[in-house]
Amino acid sequence: xxxxxxxxVVIPAALDVIKNYPNLHLILVGDEARxxxxxxxxxxxxxxxxxxxxxxxxxxxxxxPAFALRSKRDSSMRVAINLVKEQKAHACVSAGNTxxxxxxxxxxxxxxxxxxxxxxxxxxxINVDQKKMGRMRMLDLGANVDCEAEHLFQFAVMxxxxxxxxxxxxxxxxxxxNIGSEAIKGSEAVKKAAQLLEESGLNYVGFVEGTNMYQGxxxxxxxDGFVGNVALxxxxxxxxxxxxxxxxxxxxxxxxxFAAFIALPVLKKIAARAEPSQYNGATxxxxxxxxxKSHGNAEKDSYKHAILEAIVEVTHNIPERIRxxxxxxxxxxxxxxxx
Amino acid sequence: xxxxxxxxVVIPAALDVIKNYPNLHLILVGDEARxxxxxxxxxxxxxxxxxxxxxxxxxxxxxxPAFALRSKRDSSMRVAINLVKEQKAHACVSAGNTxxxxxxxxxxxxxxxxxxxxxxxxxxxINVDQKKMGRMRMLDLGANVDCEAEHLFQFAVMxxxxxxxxxxxxxxxxxxxNIGSEAIKGSEAVKKAAQLLEESGLNYVGFVEGTNMYQGxxxxxxxDGFVGNVALxxxxxxxxxxxxxxxxxxxxxxxxxFAAFIALPVLKKIAARAEPSQYNGATxxxxxxxxxKSHGNAEKDSYKHAILEAIVEVTHNIPERIRxxxxxxxxxxxxxxxx
Numbered sequence: 001x002x003x004x005x006x007x008x009v010v011i012p013a014a015l016d017v018i019k020n021y022p023n024l025h026l027i028l029v030g031d032e033a034r035x036x037x038x039x040x041x042x043x044x045x046x047x048x049x050x051x052x053x054x055x056x057x058x059x060x061x062x063x064x065p066a067f068a069l070r071s072k073r074d075s076s077m078r079v080a081i082n083l084v085k086e087q088k089a090h091a092c093v094s095a096g097n098t099x100x101x102x103x104x105x106x107x108x109x110x111x112x113x114x115x116x117x118x119x120x121x122x123x124x125x126i127n128v129d130q131k132k133m134g135r136m137r138m139l140d141l142g143a144n145v146d147c148e149a150e151h152l153f154q155f156a157v158m159x160x161x162x163x164x165x166x167x168x169x170x171x172x173x174x175x176x177x178n179i180g181s182e183a184i185k186g187s188e189a190v191k192k193a194a195q196l197l198e199e200s201g202l203n204y205v206g207f208v209e210g211t212n213m214y215q216g217x218x219x220x221x222x223x224d225g226f227v228g229n230v231a232l233x234x235x236x237x238x239x240x241x242x243x244x245x246x247x248x249x250x251x252x253x254x255x256x257x258f259a260a261f262i263a264l265p266v267l268k269k270i271a272a273r274a275e276p277s278q279y280n281g282a283t284x285x286x287x288x289x290x291x292x293k294s295h296g297n298a299e300k301d302s303y304k305h306a307i308l309e310a311i312v313e314v315t316h317n318i319p320e321r322i323r324x325x326x327x328x329x330x331x332x333x334x335x336x337x338x339x
Numbered sequence: 340x341x342x343x344x345x346x347x348v349v350i351p352a353a354l355d356v357i358k359n360y361p362n363l364h365l366i367l368v369g370d371e372a373r374x375x376x377x378x379x380x381x382x383x384x385x386x387x388x389x390x391x392x393x394x395x396x397x398x399x400x401x402x403x404p405a406f407a408l409r410s411k412r413d414s415s416m417r418v419a420i421n422l423v424k425e426q427k428a429h430a431c432v433s434a435g436n437t438x439x440x441x442x443x444x445x446x447x448x449x450x451x452x453x454x455x456x457x458x459x460x461x462x463x464x465i466n467v468d469q470k471k472m473g474r475m476r477m478l479d480l481g482a483n484v485d486c487e488a489e490h491l492f493q494f495a496v497m498x499x500x501x502x503x504x505x506x507x508x509x510x511x512x513x514x515x516x517n518i519g520s521e522a523i524k525g526s527e528a529v530k531k532a533a534q535l536l537e538e539s540g541l542n543y544v545g546f547v548e549g550t551n552m553y554q555g556x557x558x559x560x561x562x563d564g565f566v567g568n569v570a571l572x573x574x575x576x577x578x579x580x581x582x583x584x585x586x587x588x589x590x591x592x593x594x595x596x597f598a599a600f601i602a603l604p605v606l607k608k609i610a611a612r613a614e615p616s617q618y619n620g621a622t623x624x625x626x627x628x629x630x631x632k633s634h635g636n637a638e639k640d641s642y643k644h645a646i647l648e649a650i651v652e653v654t655h656n657i658p659e660r661i662r663x664x665x666x667x668x669x670x671x672x673x674x675x676x677x678x
Binding site for chain 2: 125126127133142145146177179180186187188209210211212213214215223225226227229230231232233234235236237238239240241242243244245246249250252255256258259260262263265266267269270273
């Protein structure tokens with residue numbers, strides 16, 4: 001029910017995805033009447049891969065997480081997460097209020113043993129080399145404002161497992177986001193986290209910066225939630241500004257429009273590569289269950305990517321892999337400390 | 340002598356700028372023989388607007404600020420800042436080691452009364468509206484890792500004066516960089532700084548995010564040095580990635596190259612608008628004197644912008660304006676607190 005568009009986007013995205021995944025079953029959680037109305041628009045009355053789970057409430061986009069947690073027990077968001085908890089669903093996908101989704105997920109599902117705080121992680125585009133684009137995972141992107149070294153270390157362990165499982169990288173390169181100025185070499189937390197990472201079994205590649213981060217120096221980039229959120233939003237802001245500049249230039253005058261017509265196949269190729277929709281689907285990592293957050297303003301194609309992210313994380317059983325790995329890593333560290 | 344290119348870039352930039360500013364006098368501080376050699380390449384032996392100030396040392400790009408401060412007393416960097424201190428120069432422009440330049444500038448020039456820490460501020464491009472691009476000032480970009488609310492407040496006061504003087508905005512809109520997630524509304528320092536700014540006489544417009552920052556919601560964006568440096572570098576990283584993607588697409592195959600040929604005037608227009616060289620020249624704000632840091636890898640046109648930034652800051656006497664304003668603002672606040 002959430003996001004800027006609600007069922008208008010979620011339903012057609014769901015209908016598209018089930019076509020390609022015949023074994024997938026989607027539970028549409030929300031107001032039954034509105035869901036049926038939306039399904040009817042697509043000439044669907046009932047479908048063997050779809051179930052409607054009716055709820056009477058909805059978490060609004062500007063509601064406080066505390067209020068949503070306390071007063072919206074029959075909201076689509078809360079009920080969807082309950083279904084994960086009750087193992088009636090393998091994952092929850094939502095485009096709703098991020099803070100409320102995180103608060104409810106954390107309250108209902110709890111964090112995995114050894115993990116203090118869940119983190120928000122996002123697939124981001126990178127330039128692998130002259131020819132290819134790829135993706136890396138950055139975390140935390142806003143769940144935790146003030147992080148200590150230990151939290152950054154846990155993010156690194158979790159991000160590494162996600163990249164291993166979902167992105168199929170055997171030994172993901174893990175970088176710590178820092179600033180390169182000579183004057184100061186990062187905050188205390190970052191310096192300490194670097195030490196923890198050097199002593200870990202992770203493939204730690206050292207400090208990375210915003211500039212080389214996009215050139216693919218790491219598969220996983222670790223930072224606190226404030227810094228990560230600023231990095232993400234600034235990146236979106238600049239990309240948006242550049243794309244507007246390009247659009248403006250290609251519509252300014254008859255010659256520009258003619259050039260745009262000639263260059264259309266090339267511009268389409270650029271748009272396809274830079275297409276933000278393929279990067280939709282943030283994972284709430286570190287919980288006892290899979291929760292994927294779609295961008296609030298996601299359109300159909302973009303929302304589909306959030307569902308696909310959920311499918312692949314279910315397939316790789318990410319929470320269980322984190323549980324096992326964290327036990328191993330943190331266990332080894334604790335034993336080493338005791339020696 | 341510093342930067343990636345040294346005199347090879349500085350000398351031709353200097354020669355270009357003095358042509359347009361007949362009242363400008365530039366003191367070229369560094370190794371006399373190398374400077375003369377470079378001038379000779381441009382068929383210049385002596386020029387009434389140029390003086391060479393010979394120095395025997397040079398701060399290297401990877402030297403620690405402490406070492407540079409202690410052991411490089413006859414470096415081009417140290418001597419140039421000394422000239423500002425001795426009022427023999429109105430400003431210092433350098434492409435050298437940022438940390439060393441900041442440490443030496445702070446040691447030699449000292450901060451203005453009422454200013455605890457100097458900040459690095461940079462002009463950044465923004466989309467003013469559908470048609471126009473503009474610029475805003477962001478600070479701090481890396482001089483101070485851990486900032487308290489009071490420091491952020493001082494940055495806001497200084498940035499506002501810079502935007503008033505240099506960018507000719509009577510009441511600059513001042514925003515505080517924060518994250519938008521519902522879960523958490525920023526760090527303690529940011530929350531407290533917001534309170535200080537609300538009570539100030541500044542044109543405070545509230546929290547801004549990386550996304551709307553580039554849409555021109557503020558003329559001055561305030562943040563701590565860690566966050567600011569990450570924001571700047573990520574922005575550069577994304578812009579670079581997008582530009583590479585575009586270049587690649589327009590050279591991939593004969594049709595793409597043909598389209599590039601047809602679209603050349605449009606692509607040139609885009610390049611001119613997105614041109615990073617016009618955004619060169621970071622100001623070390625809050626010092627008893629004007630120090631401008633050029634990007635280390637600046638080429639001639641870019642370095643010229645750093646010199647122009649120095650000229651306009653001298654013309655508007657920015658440090659003196661800050662001194663007066665800080666006394667007024669902080670004085671008023673102290674009086675209000677005592678009442």
